[in-house]
Amino acid sequence: MQRRAFIAGAGLTLAAPAIVQAQGEWPGNRPVRIIQPSQAGSPADVYARMFADHFGRVFGGTFVVENRVGGTGSIGTAEVARSAPDGWTLLFTSNTSHVAAPLVLRSVPYDPVKDFVGIAGLYHYPMALIVTPSIPVRTTAEFVAWAKARPEGVNMASVGIGSVGHMMAERFHLAAGFNRVHIPYRGGPSAILAVAQGESDYIFDNIGNSGMFAREGKLRFLSFTGRARQRQMADLPLLSEVGFPGFVEDVWFGVWGPAGLPRPMVEKINAESNRWLASEPILKRMAEGAHTSLAGTPEDFYRYWMEDLKNWQAIVRETGIKME
Numbered sequence: 645m646q647r648r649a650f651i652a653g654a655g656l657t658l659a660a661p662a663i664v665q666a667q668g669e670w671p672g673n674r675p676v677r678i679i680q681p682s683q684a685g686s687p688a689d690v691y692a693r694m695f696a697d698h699f700g701r702v703f704g705g706t707f708v709v710e711n712r713v714g715g716t717g718s719i720g721t722a723e724v725a726r727s728a729p730d731g732w733t734l735l736f737t738s739n740t741s742h743v744a745a746p747l748v749l750r751s752v753p754y755d756p757v758k759d760f761v762g763i764a765g766l767y768h769y770p771m772a773l774i775v776t777p778s779i780p781v782r783t784t785a786e787f788v789a790w791a792k793a794r795p796e797g798v799n800m801a802s803v804g805i806g807s808v809g810h811m812m813a814e815r816f817h818l819a820a821g822f823n824r825v826h827i828p829y830r831g832g833p834s835a836i837l838a839v840a841q842g843e844s845d846y847i848f849d850n851i852g853n854s855g856m857f858a859r860e861g862k863l864r865f866l867s868f869t870g871r872a873r874q875r876q877m878a879d880l881p882l883l884s885e886v887g888f889p890g891f892v893e894d895v896w897f898g899v900w901g902p903a904g905l906p907r908p909m910v911e912k913i914n915a916e917s918n919r920w921l922a923s924e925p926i927l928k929r930m931a932e933g934a935h936t937s938l939a940g941t942p943e944d945f946y947r948y949w950m951e952d953l954k955n956w957q958a959i960v961r962e963t964g965i966k967m968e
Contacts, residue, residue: 670731671705678709680736681720683831687852687933688897692736698920713830716804717741718752725759729904738897743953745806747960748967760900763910764917765938765945767930768896770870771812771848777864778842784867784886788820797823801835801844804828805967808895812848812869814965819888839863850895851876852933869893874934896938898945914942
């Protein structure tokens with residue numbers, strides 16, 4: 645799909661998906677595939693497996709998480725877009741594949757709006773400016789000064805080209821006015837390890853992925869995106885508090901199905917997703933990772949998705965960021 649077509653053509657009104665009938669009883673004797681386009685062991689992967697376990701207990705079928713990594717999530721996402729809209733293939737992913745990447749990559753092999761139906765919002769969280777502790781800085785301002793003193797550029801890690809974290813990092817270095825060398829990795833665990841080991845200088849990532857390394861002194865958090873300080877690190881400021889207004893974007897996850905998924909199935913999966921989000925293990929995990937629930941109706945999820953799309957469209961126009 646061409647980037648320009650997505651920017652111009654993504655409407656902000658609810659589209660009524662075509663209705664097709666699922667074949668047989670769901671989930672029945674067939675495994676339900678939950679495609680998760682990030683590395684095994686990542687926070688998203690852990691959530692996806694907890695999601696699959698919950699649905700298996702409730703509905704009595706087999707729900708299997710499959711990691712389809714590559715192309716900043718586009719490989720796994722495209723696989724779901726090509727699947728039959730019968731409920732046996734679902735997508736557990738973030739606004740990287742459904743907002744950021746299609747806006748800035750030259751092309752992706754799917755239309756994130758037309759090829760999918762949004763089933764349920766799950767959770768969202770802010771990102772943090774995180775540096776390797778070998779850099780002698782303690783604040784965002786000190787890091788910017790340090791980076792500006794290196795005209796050859798500092799090493800910037802990301803979890804993949806066109807990911808939300810990558811876009812935040814690009815926007816930050818443009819606003820701060822320093823040069824960077826982008827080093828994309830295949831997922832969060834490898835990118836975070838690279839920063840912890842000093843292979844890269846900084847990254848935009850989240851507490852769930854990076855908090856353990858920070859507690860061990862292997863990473864240093866400097867500031868956060870978002871509109872409110874984080875309870876887990878309340879002493880750290882927001883980027884908007886240290887001279888970078890407008891950095892309120894976050895990362896969010898949801899469940900999608902192929903376009904045409906029958907409305908009764910959408911409602912069934914949505915209702916159980918909301919019950920899963922309200923369960924004790926998930927509430928505990930969200931609190932530990934500074935994650936916030938996005939429970940609601942499919943329409944609530946669609947509106948949240950479209951608002952984020954509109955916001956990132958403006959950022960792309962503002963910064964001129966475009967990836968080949």
